[in-house]
Amino acid sequence: MNLVDMKNYLRLDHSEDDQMLSQFIAAAKSYIVNAIGRFVDGNPQFEIVVKMLVQHWYENRGMYESGTTGSSIPFTVENLLTQLRYTDDEVQEDEEKEDQRSAAPPDLSKEDRDSG
Secondary structure, eight states: OOHHHHHHHHTOOOSTTHHHHHHHHHHHHHHHHHHHSOOOTTOHHHHHHHHHHHHHHHHTOSOOOTTOTTOSOOHHHHHHHHHHHTOOHHHHHHHHHHHHHHTSOOOOOGGGSOOO
């Protein structure tokens, strides 16, 4: 996750908040590590959680009191973190490779066709 990707996600075309966004990105990665014990660069689910957290923090800057709206982490983020907590990255990568192999077109050579 880099600043350019984050700005594209937020649809920002100015650089006034670049430093703050960089801090939010680092904080989001730390938040994920603290929540589930790891962060995997390049994993699409981890990346979307970072984007959602940064967007939430960017749009809800300020302090909130308990019981008010706007301060809690969105349900979608919590749901994704729960999935990631119980997902083994190696198993997920193996499943993706298997999906890619099974998506190959069948071999219809003469030797494999039923002659019956």
